[in-house]
Amino acid sequence: MTPAADLKRTPLFDIHCASKARMVDFGGWNMPVQYSGILEEHNAVRTGVGLFDVSHMGEIEIRGPEAGKLVDYVATNHAAKLKPGQAHYSALLYEHGGFVDDILVHKVSDNEFFLCVNAGNQDKDFEHIRQRNRFNAEVDFASNRYAQLAIQGPRARATLQKLTDTNLDSIKYYWFADGMVAGTGARIAHTGYTGEDGFEIYIQPSDAPRIWNEVLQAGLEFNIKPCGLGARNTLRLEAKMALYGHELTASINPFEADLGWIVKMDKGEFVGRPALEKALDRPIMRKLAGFEMTDRGIGRDGYEIWIEDKPAGWVTSGGPSPTLNKNIGLCYLPVAQAQPGVNLQIVIRNSPVGAVTVPTPFYKRAKT
Numbered sequence: 413m414t415p416a417a418d419l420k421r422t423p424l425f426d427i428h429c430a431s432k433a434r435m436v437d438f439g440g441w442n443m444p445v446q447y448s449g450i451l452e453e454h455n456a457v458r459t460g461v462g463l464f465d466v467s468h469m470g471e472i473e474i475r476g477p478e479a480g481k482l483v484d485y486v487a488t489n490h491a492a493k494l495k496p497g498q499a500h501y502s503a504l505l506y507e508h509g510g511f512v513d514d515i516l517v518h519k520v521s522d523n524e525f526f527l528c529v530n531a532g533n534q535d536k537d538f539e540h541i542r543q544r545n546r547f548n549a550e551v552d553f554a555s556n557r558y559a560q561l562a563i564q565g566p567r568a569r570a571t572l573q574k575l576t577d578t579n580l581d582s583i584k585y586y587w588f589a590d591g592m593v594a595g596t597g598a599r600i601a602h603t604g605y606t607g608e609d610g611f612e613i614y615i616q617p618s619d620a621p622r623i624w625n626e627v628l629q630a631g632l633e634f635n636i637k638p639c640g641l642g643a644r645n646t647l648r649l650e651a652k653m654a655l656y657g658h659e660l661t662a663s664i665n666p667f668e669a670d671l672g673w674i675v676k677m678d679k680g681e682f683v684g685r686p687a688l689e690k691a692l693d694r695p696i697m698r699k700l701a702g703f704e705m706t707d708r709g710i711g712r713d714g715y716e717i718w719i720e721d722k723p724a725g726w727v728t729s730g731g732p733s734p735t736l737n738k739n740i741g742l743c744y745l746p747v748a749q750a751q752p753g754v755n756l757q758i759v760i761r762n763s764p765v766g767a768v769t770v771p772t773p774f775y776k777r778a779k780t
Contacts, residue, residue, distance in 0.1 A: 422467035423620040439532035441468040444640040453643035454734045461565035462639040470534025472527040476549035490676040494519035505684030510662040559620035564610030567634035574630040594626045607651025652773035658728045670700045701750035702772035705739040709765040711758040718757040
């Protein structure tokens, strides 16, 4: 664990401390894990609106006549099919087919792409892309120029709309627009990591404290809550959204992670493609699956899983589901067992505890 004095801080660190948030070391960042409590914050996002500081996330900008070719070479999804103002989920892979990171790709124009990457991976991701840049494109490490806020929940749109003249109804899911928020320039993306509707806004770090407070003020009528990493994790787990270092690692490929849909094998050459072609030539041996506990206990990440008294896999993420009032989790299992209705034993403190595989996502918001 990094000493507190050496941890990185977002522009909102002083506000978090003044709000008496519980701070933790998260990948070398001093981040709030909770304010009023994980359960209260989680429920605020599911029923109203919550505000997250995600300024620790990294940003990489790729520009130039062949910017799109570089993105398509280093990432798995087909960036050439994006229209300006559109975003998609993608992945950076090593040559052997395992994950470097999962990322969001935003197409600003034919000559400019904006990547949002995981906080702990941003330096690694930048070097990974830069070293494979054989195109007429510039790779710019831009994290220090952005703070990021996530406004999430059924009332997120109504909250944010008070602060911008941009018509949020016109921004479709996984699209974005550059406009003004609370009087300053912002990139407004209709994306999120909670399974709810909402927006992620990219702003100048110096504006972040003021805008944080203005968003909280705008959401007062909807009982907005500032939310920490604890609720962010329970929300993304219910929605079966992968977390790097848990569901995604250098030893896992996208097909095993149930993310084959972000791999476009027909787009041409890209990093990791030869390894993925080989993987497709033989049956996949393991796959990500969901489970819920049938006995008392919580299956935490790293716990061993047995089926019929034999080792079968491991838990990648697990914890209580506030929405479902159950203990749930994700795990890797042999493909034949990675389907709903399989009885498991999760080894908790050297004792087998009952669980069963279930369909995922655990939670899916109602369409409006």
